[in-house]
Amino acid sequence: MLADELQELGASNIELLNRAVAFEGDQELMYRANLCSRTALRILIPIAEFQAHNEKHLYDQVKKINWDEYLTVHTTFAIDAATNSERFTHSKFASLKVKDAIADWFREQHNRRPNVDPKDPDVQLNLHISDLQVTISLDSSGENLGKRGYRQESNDAPMSEVLAAGMLKLAGYTGQTPLFDAMTGSGTLAIEAALIASNSAPGIGRTFCFQKWKDYDEELFKKIELELAQARVKPQHDIMASDIERFSISIAGRNARRAGVQDYITFKRQDFNHSEPALEKALIVMNPPYGERLEDMDSALELYHHIGSRLKHHYAGHTVWIISSNNKAMKRIGLKPDHKFKLFNGSLECSLQGYTLFEGKRIPHILKSNEE
Numbered sequence: 001m002l003a004d005e006l007q008e009l010g011a012s013n014i015e016l017l018n019r020a021v022a023f024e025g026d027q028e029l030m031y032r033a034n035l036c037s038r039t040a041l042r043i044l045i046p047i048a049e050f051q052a053h054n055e056k057h058l059y060d061q062v063k064k065i066n067w068d069e070y071l072t073v074h075t076t077f078a079i080d081a082a083t084n085s086e087r088f089t090h091s092k093f094a095s096l097k098v099k100d101a102i103a104d105w106f107r108e109q110h111n112r113r114p115n116v117d118p119k120d121p122d123v124q125l126n127l128h129i130s131d132l133q134v135t136i137s138l139d140s141s142g143e144n145l146g147k148r149g150y151r152q153e154s155n156d157a158p159m160s161e162v163l164a165a166g167m168l169k170l171a172g173y174t175g176q177t178p179l180f181d182a183m184t185g186s187g188t189l190a191i192e193a194a195l196i197a198s199n200s201a202p203g204i205g206r207t208f209c210f211q212k213w214k215d216y217d218e219e220l221f222k223k224i225e226l227e228l229a230q231a232r233v234k235p236q237h238d239i240m241a242s243d244i245e246r247f248s249i250s251i252a253g254r255n256a257r258r259a260g261v262q263d264y265i266t267f268k269r270q271d272f273n274h275s276e277p278a279l280e281k282a283l284i285v286m287n288p289p290y291g292e293r294l295e296d297m298d299s300a301l302e303l304y305h306h307i308g309s310r311l312k313h314h315y316a317g318h319t320v321w322i323i324s325s326n327n328k329a330m331k332r333i334g335l336k337p338d339h340k341f342k343l344f345n346g347s348l349e350c351s352l353q354g355y356t357l358f359e360g361k362r363i364p365h366i367l368k369s370n371e372e
Contacts (some may be wrong), residue, residue: 001170002039003016003023003286005037006023006033010032011023011024027220030043030045030140031224032261034140034145035202035203035224036228037145037202039162040162041144041162042126042141043145043152044126044303045137045138047136049133051184052088052134055094056239059101062098063104066271067109067260070123071102071106076116076158077115078116078173079095079122079126079127080139081126082128083233086131090127091129121209123137124139124140125137136214138240140209140284141208142209145203148202148206149205149206150255150259154255155185159188160188160190160345164189168189168196169230170341170352172283173285174187174236175199176236177283178239178281179239179284180240180283180318181193181240181242182240182272182286183286185252187253187256187257187267188255189287190252191252193239193285194256195234197264199231204228210312211225212367214351222371228264238266238282239265240267241267249268272307273306276314281317281318283319283321284311287323288303288322292327293301297329300326300329305332307333311335311357316358317358318355318356319354319356320355320357321339323351325350330353335364337353337354339354340354
């Protein structure tokens with residue numbers, strides 16, 4: 001999904017990596033990627049790649065970098081580290097060695113060192129170690145791009161904004177069909193759908209780390225922001241969200257208002273298992289309770305059975321996509337999925353399954369489709 005987004009933005013030399021995408025582009029593309037990507041968490045700019053066999057080797061390699069290109073003695077910085085290595089087992093210790101190397105480099109060059117500010121640094125560095133391979137990058141984004149800023153309230157188990165956007169993209173949603181978020185919770189799926197349908201760039205209105213860099217081009221950034229704001233449109237198809245809990249509907253409504261899409265979503269309190277279609281041939285998305293705790297399993301199995309029954313007998317002509325970590329409960333839906341994807345909701349491995357809902361039995365429809 002992210003690779004497709006970057007290609008649409010004009011990126012070149014796109015390469016799929018492990019939980020990442022590498023690409024090339026200019027400064028304008030970096031600004032656009034931060035403003036427009038719905039599925040990226042961070043946009044990192046690698047500045048050094050090397051192998052390190054131990055902490056001293058890591059320190060020595062970092063000291064070889066010309067840090068004047070990225071920092072000054074008056075610049076604050078912070079280091080975010082992720083390690084997957086038998087040699088470097090503690091990410092905080094590895095980041096401490098990098099910090100020491102940078103500080104010592106500046107003391108040797110300028111008799112002064114920049115300060116560390118973990119909360120609001122001028123320059124955010126990213127340290128990634130995989131086995132012996134070390135990559136040091138500038139973090140152009142700062143705060144996780146998935147934190148859009150609108151979800152200041154949530155229920156017990158909110159879905160991340162990035163996961164919601166990715167789920168909608170996997171479901172083929174482009175805003176060209178009606179959408180029904182049947183168990184909306186804090187409203188994330190419906191809000192992300194409204195942002196897609198209105199062609200709203202999710203990063204507009206927030207700040208980024210690159211705005212503190214030496215080469216920040218404010219005129220270019222403002223031009224891109226204005227262009228994206230003018231490209232926003234009113235959705236052509238209805239978006240509806242419902243939940244059985246009144247407080248969830250209230251939270252979802254306030255989150256939609258903060259996202260600026262409250263006029264594009266109809267919120268309704270209702271029990272899906274007693275619902276009737278309000279939209280014709282809609283794309284239905286559902287993030288039902290997973291029933292992760294052992295004592296919740298029986299109620300989860302019953303809930304998913306009722307979901308499948310309601311879909312089969314009342315929502316013919318619609319398509320539905322359901323995400324859950326509860327594989328046993330998913331089988332109780334009783335429908336054969338057309339599509340299956342493995343996704344992670346936080347640390348939970350989930351299955352996203354897509355179904356086409358027909359009148360009557362499935363086999364005659366498959367035969368008819370093959371004949372056509």
